[in-house]
Amino acid sequence: MAKPRVFITRVILEKGLGLIRDFCDMDLWIDGLPPPRQVLLERVRGVDGLLCLLTDPIDGEAMDAAGPQLKVISNHAVGFDNIAVAEATRRGIPVGNTPGILTDATADLTFALLMAAARRVVEAERFVRAGLWKTWSPALLLGADVAGATLGLVGFGRIGQAVAKRATGFGMRILYHDPSAGPLPGIPAERTDLETLLKESDFVSLHVPLNSGTRHLMNGRNFSLMKPTAILVNTARGQVVDPVALHAALKEKRIFAAALDVSDPEPLPMDSPLLELENLIILPHIGSASRTSRERMSLMAAENLIAGLKGERLPNCVNPEVYRV
Numbered sequence: 001m002a003k004p005r006v007f008i009t010r011v012i013l014e015k016g017l018g019l020i021r022d023f024c025d026m027d028l029w030i031d032g033l034p035p036p037r038q039v040l041l042e043r044v045r046g047v048d049g050l051l052c053l054l055t056d057p058i059d060g061e062a063m064d065a066a067g068p069q070l071k072v073i074s075n076h077a078v079g080f081d082n083i084a085v086a087e088a089t090r091r092g093i094p095v096g097n098t099p100g101i102l103t104d105a106t107a108d109l110t111f112a113l114l115m116a117a118a119r120r121v122v123e124a125e126r127f128v129r130a131g132l133w134k135t136w137s138p139a140l141l142l143g144a145d146v147a148g149a150t151l152g153l154v155g156f157g158r159i160g161q162a163v164a165k166r167a168t169g170f171g172m173r174i175l176y177h178d179p180s181a182g183p184l185p186g187i188p189a190e191r192t193d194l195e196t197l198l199k200e201s202d203f204v205s206l207h208v209p210l211n212s213g214t215r216h217l218m219n220g221r222n223f224s225l226m227k228p229t230a231i232l233v234n235t236a237r238g239q240v241v242d243p244v245a246l247h248a249a250l251k252e253k254r255i256f257a258a259a260l261d262v263s264d265p266e267p268l269p270m271d272s273p274l275l276e277l278e279n280l281i282i283l284p285h286i287g288s289a290s291r292t293s294r295e296r297m298s299l300m301a302a303e304n305l306i307a308g309l310k311g312e313r314l315p316n317c318v319n320p321e322v323y324r325v
Contacts (some may be wrong), residue, residue: 004048004071004309009035009056012076016298023306024049041065048072049309051301054079060087072308076301078102078288079237080318081210089319096304096314100158101296102288107162109287110235113259114151114203117231119143120257122281144202144231144256146170152201154194154217155236156181160207164189175201178208198225203233210237218242223249231257235287238264243274250277261287 003025011017011030020026027043029035034055035043044050044066052058054077063070063084073088074096088095116122120143127133127141151167153160156178164174164187174189175197183189198204204226208214218232218241226232232255234241243264249255259281263274266285274280288294304314313323 005046006049006051006305006309007043007047008051009040010053010076012051012301013295013298015295016300016302019299019302020051020305024309044070049074049305051076051305052082053077054082057082058088059084063087063091063093071311072096072305072314074301074305074308074314075318076297079209081237085319089322092322094308094314094320094322095318096301096308096316097318098297098300098304099316101300102293103158103162105290105293106159106235106287107166108290109261109283110159110163110205110207110233111166113233113235113261113281113283114205114231115146117144117233117257117259117281118146118203123278144229146172146203148172149202150175150200152176152197152204153189153207154178154197154204155207155209156184156189156191157207159235160205161187163205163207194222195225198222199227201230202227203231205233206236206240208236208240210239215239216242216245218246220245220248223254226255228254228256230255231259233259235261238262238266243272247273247277250274250279253279257281261285 006020006024007027009029011028041062044062047066048069049072050066051074058073070093072094073083075083076098078097078099080095080097083095085095120141124141147170150173153164153176156176160176161184167174168187175192176189177192177194177197223245241264246258250258257279261283262285263282268274268282288297300316304316307314
């Protein structure tokens with residue numbers, strides 16, 4: 001019996017790749033960069049399943065290019081804003097993602113960025129390497145206090161709650177804004193509106209999905225509400241922050257600093273004015289980049305893919321309504 005045909009848009013870790021290789025006739029894109037659009041449309045033609053990354057736009061055109069036999073789309077990510085889920089649902093195609101397993105890794109990185117920005121760690125390291133360190137000085141590279149500060153969490157899902165747990169160890173006052181989330185037992189977090197959160201927080205950390213309501217959520221108006229001593233941390237999606245407004249807020253010292261794991265666009269072009277700023281830390285989207293998390297992501301993505309190919313319910317499905325049609 002012929003194996004189901006699948007296209008995988010990038011090399012994932014062997015834990016998941018091995019499962020797919022054993023079960024499927026696998027076409028694997030081995031380049032380090034995402035497949036160009038035309039290549040993607042050609043390579044999906046006739047496949048039964050597709051495993052993609054958040055860098056791959058999978059819209060109705062891509063689904064139609066694959067053909068009516070396409071049974072499943074598995075996203076190697078928690079977020080799925082790269083996939084036209086409504087189009088998949090309309091075609092009866094389940095879409096899988098990889099929730100939960102990267103919560104701690106992303107929360108750890110969030111707090112690492114918060115600490116690094118507060119204590120100007122990256123700036124200080126550059127200072128030393130540039131040969132500028134001549135002596136100890138009372139006013140050298142003064143940063144912000146973390147212990148006892150107010151942390152505002154915009155979004156209070158799994159990752160936001162995990163960051164809140166870490167903040168309790170620093171005795172931080174914790175505010176959160178999330179219309180769909182309630183209090184977390186054991187965590188002294190106070191629910192509030194966005195405006196109050198921005199005005200009162202020393203650190204603002206973003207943990208919302210990207211959608212029409214959160215795109216450029218952090219704009220000029222909302223930056224103007226923040227304290228001039230405040231620090232913004234973003235480990236969600238780059239488009240949640242308006243880069244022009246962020247640049248103005250940082251350059252004009254309307255906020256103290258920002259620390260980003262994501263950007264808009266992504267990757268950030270080398271001629272971006274943001275890269276000229278000393279009070280910005282930017283990382284190449286490594287929130288889930290611990291070996292354990294990425295191995296579990298690859299395994300979950302493979303399990304979603306194979307379940308869909310077998311006609312079984314996906315272990316993690318973002319459009320379960322396809323099963324009620």
